[in-house]
Amino acid sequence: MNGKSVIEIENLHKSFGPTKVVDGISFNVQAGDVFGFLGPNGAGKTTTMRMILGLVYPDSGTIKINGYDIEKEFPNAISRVGAMIETPKFYPYLSGYKNLQLIANLHPQVQPSRIEEVLDMVGLSGRSRDKVGTYSLGMKQRLGIARALLNRPCIVLLDEPTNGLDPQGIIEIREMISQLALEQDITFFISTHLLHEVEQVCSKVAILNRGRLVAREPVKDLLGKDSELVKVRTMDTAKALEILQGINYINSVKVSPGGLEVELEKGRSAELNQLLVLGGVLVDYLVPKKQSLEELFIELTGGGNQVA
């Protein structure tokens, strides 16, 4: 990562009729980031992506790609961007190759050999002459990714890139994203509902809820807060609860099956263990419980059960 901002979003607003879809969001994506963009259905993710691509006009705010304002210098801003928005769309009566050729025709620098190259990258070389109408959803997803890579972009926006893929396909796409980010210095901006994927692939994440950003941090910072969660396995739940009352480094205590879940200041779990043992509580074991992105997501979005 070289720290240069390749996408700069400043105070972006968008309403459709009376509905405010995006409400004053600002964030930067830096070169080399694999940036995860999360939020429940209707949070405004796709609208934001469409605004970045110049398909939807913001009511106010600015978007810059590679330093170019998309409103004033759209051709320069978009020239090195690849994208796949929602379910990839194609002309079903044309072959996979022809569908890519239509996009290659828009970029004079893209040679026909590049079409073969990207088809090979996504494992579709063998079916490239078949009509897209005969492709499975997973194959269309791969073809969509191939299309997004066609113009050798330095920024790629992907909306749900693993939708419709089987587990093996998901792993392949994940590896491809990591590899491209590393080897070809491509910055990825990914919207996905697979939070586990985000944890594994993304370096930074922004969480959107009801049009507002509720979190925007590197994934490791987001998951590694000042507090930690520890599961205390014991049969003396009542006694343990009594001892833990009023301890200043303990934020919260919850009774859980087989013991307690204790949220406490980072690095104080040994003290917690000592406190319980000295108080006569038989502790079977202490298990550090890592907060997953999914739990954090639910916490930040107020329990949005539909993540997209």
Added chain:
Amino acid sequence: MLNLIKNELIKILANKKLYVGMAIIVVVNLLPLLEKLTGSIGDIPINGQVTPLYMLSTYLNILMPIFISVLIADMVTDEYVNGTLALSLIHPVSRSKLMIAKVLALVVIITLVLLFSLLVGFVLGSLIFGWGEQFVYQDVVAEINYTFTTFEGLLVTLGSYAISVIPLLAFGMLIFLLSHHFKGGGALVGISIGLVIMLSFLGEIAQGLRPFLINHYFALFKYTFLTKDIAQITTSILVLGIYSILPFALGIRLFKKKDIVY
């Protein structure tokens, strides 16, 4: 721009609807045979060399407007709703250039289809009626016969087909403007057919309105090559110019401001 036009042509030429339209043209060209068999053709002096000119009115008033509506529904409305319109727009392509490319591709296709119709007219007309000795075109409404040598007749026919691209394009511009307002190609085609019927009906019930109705100028070829009425030609070009430019400019303006949400 050339690449955008090329893309549009690749899509249209791979679309089955184009070939269905051409098949319909072939079938429609068999109508004179039916009229001959039923005797309803009367004493109209028809032969192979004049058949395409007789058929042109049918194409212009019914077939081509429907065909153009179907094409534009595919090129704009369906592409918008299916999300494929966005594919070009997320590349360094301006919205106005994309629309201009679509219009120019439409001109190419209209020209090709008219050329195909012309050839089908000559071939089927000759097979049914024979090539004939001379070129006599009877304006059934005005009851006037226009007689030409075969060579002159061929030039008149070619010119008539060529100049008919203009009113068809003007009609296409109206449909282009409408195409931005619909969320389904079927609805656009339905409305376009309704528009053609309504315009014909309006022209019949209020003759004073005719000079303002676009379908009145589908007969531009007659004014140009048969009646040779300069005033009528000038009016036609003027009205068709307005019909072309105004909806086109409005359509571009609308499209440039539109949020692409599919």
